[in-house]
Amino acid sequence: MLAPCCVRITVLYFAALRDLTGKAQEQLHLPDAVTQVGALAAYMEQVVPALQGRMASVRLARNERFAESSESIAEGDVIALLPPVSGG
């Protein structure tokens, strides 16, 4: 489970995504090919059934800041999946 080969991240789910996945957060071990935020979004859409077909409007945050697709992911990062916001 905690093989040294893998980058481990924490994923947070909010609002509609928490309801759909049934959880507020989980730990993920990333395949070596998944090194950037954009690739992570595509990977998660594949491996998390509740996310399939639903990622188009979802933004990703890395360590509490909105993340660009090209941003690199590092061991221990906290990645949040943010549905369209509706504050105010």
Add this chain to the structure above:
Amino acid sequence: MLAPCCVRITVLYFAALRDLTGKAQEQLHLPDAVTQVGALAAYMEQVVPALQGRMASVRLARNERFAESSESIAEGDVIALLPPVSGG
């Protein structure tokens, strides 16, 4: 003083105009030729020394409403001389 020949009006002075005329209001008997608001403004500039050269920025109200120059004046009207407003 109260000759039936004359239209009598009350004139109110506000703010800088009250300071300059030294009074808050006065009664005026109008010459027969002064029948409209515009003519009244010109007449007052002539007969009230404190107003001479100072009427350009002054607006007139007739019975608590802004008045057009062409508006007729009637017995008992209350005419207010309003310097540029500065509320707020």
Add this chain to the structure above:
Amino acid sequence: MTLLELRHEPLSLDEAVRAVQHEGAGAIAVFLGVVRNHNNGQPVVLLEYEAYAPMASKEMQLIAQQIEQQSPGVRVAALHRLGSLQVGDIAVICAASAPHRQEAFQACRALIDRIKEQVPIWKREHGPQGAYWVEWVDARCSADDHDHAAHAHRDPHEGNH
């Protein structure tokens, strides 16, 4: 029952907000005009406000009606203080509610703009160089007079708020 009043007592922000709040109002925009410590580059210690009260009330009613008729669903309220005010005192409160914020902001802005333009209220500013009526430029004084009025005239865009 629109709240539109001139008052000698301190103004209440909550009262103005309550006056426009209702169950369909998702947005409330409020404007506060506050006496600040300088104007036209001069220190201000005191402002005196006076009004042609009956006409001022009518003009405020007229402005409120125009704004509410122009934007259905909008409700407005305005309170204007009279008498002697010090730095930090609230001189005017405008409030506007609407279903959405765009209309609320627009109505609130229109309300304060029109009140400042056309309601017969005047303020006299007291600073270290004496007192003068704001916006009054004495046409009999020459342009190079160094009094407050001439100063105000050189900088016509510098209103109090």
Add this chain to the structure above:
Amino acid sequence: MTLLELRHEPLSLDEAVRAVQHEGAGAIAVFLGVVRNHNNGQPVVLLEYEAYAPMASKEMQLIAQQIEQQSPGVRVAALHRLGSLQVGDIAVICAASAPHRQEAFQACRALIDRIKEQVPIWKREHGPQGAYWVEWVDARCSADDHDHAAHAHRDPHEGNH
């Protein structure tokens, strides 16, 4: 010391105004977002707000800094409520002070616009047909589904405030 907070307790209008008031501020613009009794033509009885709190706080700080740097002399404050809110409860307060009203209105408007656009806060609306997350359109549902999400999609300009 800018006041920017997420709170589960009722919000105080006076607190927000005091946070931006100072002796040079002649104008204060305030926006209140209030829970209203309908949205997208549906009755609303309850709203639940949740946030990604640490990120939301950072985003609010960022927005406030941008606005204050853009307009020297402007000070802003924002309070956003979390938890269960009923019709009439205040969900958000934005306040902006400036020497004059133009900048105060602009800053207040920019503040609420950007908070609604980019701060990670979500609301779930409870009406007679159940609960749904506002702004969430489930891309897996077909366009002719008659649930709230599809309904919201048909009227994208009808935000909550």
